[in-house]
Amino acid sequence: MSRKIIIADESIIIQKTAELVLSGKDYDLEFIPDGEEALRMIKDMVPDVVLADVDLPDMNGYKLCLAVKKDSALKDIQVILLVPEVGGIDEEKYKESGADDYIIKPFEPDELLSRLETAKASKDIIAELKEETVRLRKELKLAEVSADKKKNELLSKIEAANDSEEVVSRYKKEIHQTDDKIEILNNDILNKTDIIKSLEESVAGLKETLKQTEDKYSGLSDELSKERNASKKLDDMVADLRDRLKQAEEKSKQFNVELLSRTDDFSLSENIIADLKDKLKKAEDDGSRNREMINNILTKTIPEVSKEVKEALRKSIDDTIPTITKILTEKIENINKEESE
Numbered sequence: 001m002s003r004k005i006i007i008a009d010e011s012i013i014i015q016k017t018a019e020l021v022l023s024g025k026d027y028d029l030e031f032i033p034d035g036e037e038a039l040r041m042i043k044d045m046v047p048d049v050v051l052a053d054v055d056l057p058d059m060n061g062y063k064l065c066l067a068v069k070k071d072s073a074l075k076d077i078q079v080i081l082l083v084p085e086v087g088g089i090d091e092e093k094y095k096e097s098g099a100d101d102y103i104i105k106p107f108e109p110d111e112l113l114s115r116l117e118t119a120k121a122s123k124d125i126i127a128e129l130k131e132e133t134v135r136l137r138k139e140l141k142l143a144e145v146s147a148d149k150k151k152n153e154l155l156s157k158i159e160a161a162n163d164s165e166e167v168v169s170r171y172k173k174e175i176h177q178t179d180d181k182i183e184i185l186n187n188d189i190l191n192k193t194d195i196i197k198s199l200e201e202s203v204a205g206l207k208e209t210l211k212q213t214e215d216k217y218s219g220l221s222d223e224l225s226k227e228r229n230a231s232k233k234l235d236d237m238v239a240d241l242r243d244r245l246k247q248a249e250e251k252s253k254q255f256n257v258e259l260l261s262r263t264d265d266f267s268l269s270e271n272i273i274a275d276l277k278d279k280l281k282k283a284e285d286d287g288s289r290n291r292e293m294i295n296n297i298l299t300k301t302i303p304e305v306s307k308e309v310k311e312a313l314r315k316s317i318d319d320t321i322p323t324i325t326k327i328l329t330e331k332i333e334n335i336n337k338e339e340s341e
Contacts, residue, residue: 003120004047006030008038008056008064009082014105018051021109022116035059039067042074049119051103053082054090062093069098076126078119277332 003026007018010033022029030045032038035056042050050068052061059067065079081102083089089102100122103115 002026002028003049004028004030004045005049005051005116006032006038006041006045006047007051008032008035008061009051009053010034010056011053011105014053014082017106017109018112021112025113027116033057035061035064039064042068042077043071046074047077048123049078049080049116051080051082054093055084062090062097062099065097065099076123076130078123080115080119 005022005027007015007029009015009031015031019029019031030041030047032041033056035052036058038050038052038056039059050065052064054061056064061081065081068074068077068079078100079098081089081094081097081099082105083102085104085106088104094102100119101115103111
């Protein structure tokens with residue numbers, strides 16, 4: 001693609017020289033002798049390179065270059081100032097204008113070509129730099145976005161870490177509290193274990209006491225059964241004694257009847273009295289034997305009978321025998337008395 005060049009110089013020699021040097025070199029050339037007209041053409045064409053004479057009428061090359069560089073749409077155009085050999089370059093204006101290069105005229109063809117190639121290379125480099133700058137800016141933007149994202153992620157992680165630290169601290173506190181509760185529960189369990197052990201011992205003691213009580217109750221039941229058996233035996237003995245007493249009373253009545261039947265007979269002999277005395281003595285002996293027999297029964301046959309029962313039985317016997325003896329004695333005394341009368 002051809003490169004567009006605007007040459008702003010009123011010198012016909014410069015125009016023809018440039019045309020001869022650059023013909024056939026893939027450049028499109030435009031010539032303009034006026035500065036202001038050159039600026040309008042530059043805005044319309046937007047060339048690759050501008051060669052501007054610093055002594056142009058209406059707008060010199062310094063001002064033209066400054067106007068181009070201030071325009072954002074034109075600032076990338078390469079501007080080479082054409083400086084006359086007489087008077088030279090105004091360094092201060094050159095710097096202020098922002099020109100890319102300058103060439104002293106008249107110039108050699110090779111020098112013009114060299115400067116244009118340098119301008120082209122500079123523009124290419126600038127374009128590449130711009131592209132690289134755009135790319136770097138895009139990458140920087142992406143990097144900034146990524147950095148912001150990573151920053152936010154990092155802040156989130158930091159916040160999460162802070163939250164985690166708080167959670168860990170809370171968990172540690174809860175674990176410590178749990179350990180304290182577990183220790184309290186262990187102590188409570190140990191205390192309750194001791195209490196349970198004590199209760200078990202008490203229960204075992206109560207069971208032993210209950211067993212002993214049951215054994216004692218069983219013994220008492222046996223004793224009560226024996227007492228009942230002994231009481232039955234005593235009842236039987238008392239009934240027997242009562243029968244004997246009744247028989248003795250009947251014998252006494254018979255004897256009394258017999259004595260009454262003989263009261264009219266005053267000739268009772270000594271044998272009758274002796275016989276009565278013998279009967280009295282026999283009754284006394286029978287009473288002694290009965291007493292001894294009862295004692296043997298009480299002490300040997302039914303030893304389990306209580307002391308009070310034995311004493312009551314003995315007293316009953318002791319009271320009964322003297323009564324019988326007294327009755328017989330009174331009968332004998334009555335007989336003796338009747339005989340003496």
